[in-house]
Amino acid sequence: MDWVELFISAGFWAATLRIAAPLIFGTIGELICERAGVLNLGIEGIMTMGAMAGWMWVFQGGSLWGAVLFAAMVGGMFGLLHAILTVHLGLSQHVSGIGITLLASSLSYFLFRMLLPNTTTPPKITSFQPLDIPFLSDLRFFGEAFFSHTALTYLALAIIPIAIYLLYRTPIGLATRMAGENPVALEAQGINVLMIRTGAVIVGSAMMAIGGAYITISAFDAFFFDMINGRGWICIALVIFASWKPGRALFGALLFAGLDAFQVRAQQLAGGDIPYQFFLMLPYLLSIGAMIIISKRMQYPQALLVPFRRGDRI
Amino acid sequence: MQIEPRENISPWRVIFAPIAAIIIAFILCAFLIAWTGEPILESYGYLFKGAFGSRFALSETLNRATPLIFTGLAAAVAFRAKFWNIGAEGQLYFGALAATILGTGAITLPPLLMIPFLFVAGAVAGGLALLGPVFLKTTLKVDEVVTTLLLNFVILLFVNFLLEGPLKDPMSLGWPQAASIIDEGVLPELMARTRLHIGFAIALGASIFIWALMRYTIWGYEIRAVGANPNAAKFSGISINKTVFLVAMLSGGLAGMAGITETAGTKGYLTLDLSPGFGYSGIAVAMLANLNPLGVVISAVFLAGIYVGADSMSRAVNIPTYIADVLVALSVLSVLVSLLFVQFRVRWR
Numbered sequence: 001m002d003w004v005e006l007f008i009s010a011g012f013w014a015a016t017l018r019i020a021a022p023l024i025f026g027t028i029g030e031l032i033c034e035r036a037g038v039l040n041l042g043i044e045g046i047m048t049m050g051a052m053a054g055w056m057w058v059f060q061g062g063s064l065w066g067a068v069l070f071a072a073m074v075g076g077m078f079g080l081l082h083a084i085l086t087v088h089l090g091l092s093q094h095v096s097g098i099g100i101t102l103l104a105s106s107l108s109y110f111l112f113r114m115l116l117p118n119t120t121t122p123p124k125i126t127s128f129q130p131l132d133i134p135f136l137s138d139l140r141f142f143g144e145a146f147f148s149h150t151a152l153t154y155l156a157l158a159i160i161p162i163a164i165y166l167l168y169r170t171p172i173g174l175a176t177r178m179a180g181e182n183p184v185a186l187e188a189q190g191i192n193v194l195m196i197r198t199g200a201v202i203v204g205s206a207m208m209a210i211g212g213a214y215i216t217i218s219a220f221d222a223f224f225f226d227m228i229n230g231r232g233w234i235c236i237a238l239v240i241f242a243s244w245k246p247g248r249a250l251f252g253a254l255l256f257a258g259l260d261a262f263q264v265r266a267q268q269l270a271g272g273d274i275p276y277q278f279f280l281m282l283p284y285l286l287s288i289g290a291m292i293i294i295s296k297r298m299q300y301p302q303a304l305l306v307p308f309r310r311g312d313r314i
Numbered sequence: 315m316q317i318e319p320r321e322n323i324s325p326w327r328v329i330f331a332p333i334a335a336i337i338i339a340f341i342l343c344a345f346l347i348a349w350t351g352e353p354i355l356e357s358y359g360y361l362f363k364g365a366f367g368s369r370f371a372l373s374e375t376l377n378r379a380t381p382l383i384f385t386g387l388a389a390a391v392a393f394r395a396k397f398w399n400i401g402a403e404g405q406l407y408f409g410a411l412a413a414t415i416l417g418t419g420a421i422t423l424p425p426l427l428m429i430p431f432l433f434v435a436g437a438v439a440g441g442l443a444l445l446g447p448v449f450l451k452t453t454l455k456v457d458e459v460v461t462t463l464l465l466n467f468v469i470l471l472f473v474n475f476l477l478e479g480p481l482k483d484p485m486s487l488g489w490p491q492a493a494s495i496i497d498e499g500v501l502p503e504l505m506a507r508t509r510l511h512i513g514f515a516i517a518l519g520a521s522i523f524i525w526a527l528m529r530y531t532i533w534g535y536e537i538r539a540v541g542a543n544p545n546a547a548k549f550s551g552i553s554i555n556k557t558v559f560l561v562a563m564l565s566g567g568l569a570g571m572a573g574i575t576e577t578a579g580t581k582g583y584l585t586l587d588l589s590p591g592f593g594y595s596g597i598a599v600a601m602l603a604n605l606n607p608l609g610v611v612i613s614a615v616f617l618a619g620i621y622v623g624a625d626s627m628s629r630a631v632n633i634p635t636y637i638a639d640v641l642v643a644l645s646v647l648s649v650l651v652s653l654l655f656v657q658f659r660v661r662w663r
Binding site: 041081085089090091094095096098099100102103105106107109110113114117229230233234236237240275277278280281284285287288291292295296298309310 | 456459472636
């Protein structure tokens with residue numbers, strides 16, 4: 001395989017979409033939280049929990065879409081906990097988020113071990129299968145690259161326009177953005193800032209959990225320990241890279257996933273001349289690099305990290 | 315619901331609120347134990363006995379607490395200035411790398427000089443690991459949470475590369491591990507015939523040093539001022555960038571020293587499983603201690619006790635060791651809430 005062939009191989013583009021999908025769920029989830037003014041560092045743990053909960057639902061005999069809903073529900077519950085701590089009690093968002101990550105990931109591992117005490121090789125489930133789209137899936141290159149995916153992958157792509165529509169074209173989206181920019185003005189409109197923020201964190205966390213579930217019930221078919229492996233943190237970097245805009249989040253996630261898919265293939269091409277660890281570092285280094293590039297033009301929500309107390313004056 | 319500051323904070327509340335919070339965490343965890351079907355009190359009994367019940371158990375707990383004190387101090391110092399260094403894990407490995415490069419034969423000094431030399435080298439390496447994030451933070455305002463977190467992964471991969479390549483011990487029969495620290499650099503044992511080494515005493519010294527530094531020096535004052543209100547600090551003539559840089563070097567240095575206690579003390583050489591997440595647990599240690607450097611010692615011993623105790627509990631009864639992490643996470647969250655109620659009261663109306 002040649003370097004040029006790499007980019008025109010359908011497998012590369014298919015892998016890019018597959019890697020991007022969970023990042024899109026996570027990034028949009030985090031973006032919704034932050035747009036409402038709440039940083040959610042619980043993302044890493046919530047994604048782990050979503051991965052475990054979704055997989056376990058199917059393993060116990062539930063349906064695949066039921067698993068997506070179940071993961072979303074569990075994620076939403078951790079979101080509610082984060083919202084109570086940060087929005088209602090006004091605790092530090094950094095500290096509470098790290099606490100949520102500790103709790104959610106340790107609880108996922110504990111529950112997994114509890115429900116499957118004596119397994120050495122992780123059992124498998126029947127995961128989401130590629131959708132067969134008439135005509136499109138049979139196309140020569142495009143069929144394999146873009147129309148050989150699972151329903152959950154297409155859902156990931158669909159939530160971007162939905163998020164854009166909801167955030168920019170509906171009253172609830174306007175209220176969410178105002179909660180993150182100028183909560184006092186929002187309160188003056190008679191809208192409950194605390195409720196808007198709570199809702200945004202719950203919805204955002206539910207999406208993070210779906211992103212986690214994607215990994216165990218669509219991309220793979222088993223749950224491993226340390227499966228999320230920093231994907232949540234990468235989503236946080238992607239939100240910054242996207243300058244808090246959903247459209248750019250899609251671009252960022254695809255770019256990142258493309259580089260990750262490239263990295264795996266380049267490893268084989270390099271054939272051991274460069275130690276494989278350096279290729280594995282690339283995604284993390286690139287996330288840092290992207291943040292450096294974007295740092296000059298960052299437009300973060302003005303009220304991010306600022307707790308709101310009713311009756312406070314500015 | 316309205317949350318308002320209390321006029322006077324009773325010292326009893328300050329002491330009893332965290333204790334009550336930890337009891338609540340144990341009660342919540344009891345539900346999980348009940349679900350496993352094992353007897354609750356007996357299980358907790360095994361946990362306590364495994365952590366503090368014998369001379370050996372105590373030595374193991376204090377041994378485990380040693381790196382946690384260092385990483386806990388690293389987080390406490392940084393968080394006090396609202397510099398969110400989540401990269402203690404990577405900085406720990408940088409410290410361990412320094413110990414491996416300098417302490418496996420490159421430099422030989424008498425033990426009285428060799429051990430302090432290793433600690434200084436580890437601290438410098440830990441600080442170096444944080445140089446990039448703090449530079450990006452002060453010049454380009456790049457968020458340090460993400461950079462320090464992601465560097466953990468990069469550094470671990472880098473250590474992995476070194477252990478499979480340049481630093482691999484040829485005598486190690488294929489295991490990716492580095493050569494052993496020379497005898498002059500090995501930390502002497504503190505309790506005869508146990509793994510507890512003088513690293514624990516050095517950790518205690520470090521926490522007293524940091525406590526005094528934060529409380530009685532101008533540096534400490536500036537660090538606290540920048541954390542409490544950066545605008546006011548700036549207005550009163552404190553250079554925020556300089557203070558953040560100082561905090562980062564202090565924090566990275568402390569985390570690097572945790573790498574020294576593990577390579578030169580507990581383990582004797584660098585491997586990839588040198589730290590079972592000491593860097594991340596250090597954050598929990600600092601949060602449980604409410605960022606107080608002396609409190610860090612108590613909460614590190616508490617956390618270490620839970621981890622060591624849970625190991626022996628899971629051998630006695632059928633409960634996964636992950637219960638330790640759940641217990642720690644619940645303690646952290648409930649202590650956070652309890653400390654809030656020390657300072658504020660909730661008024662329903």
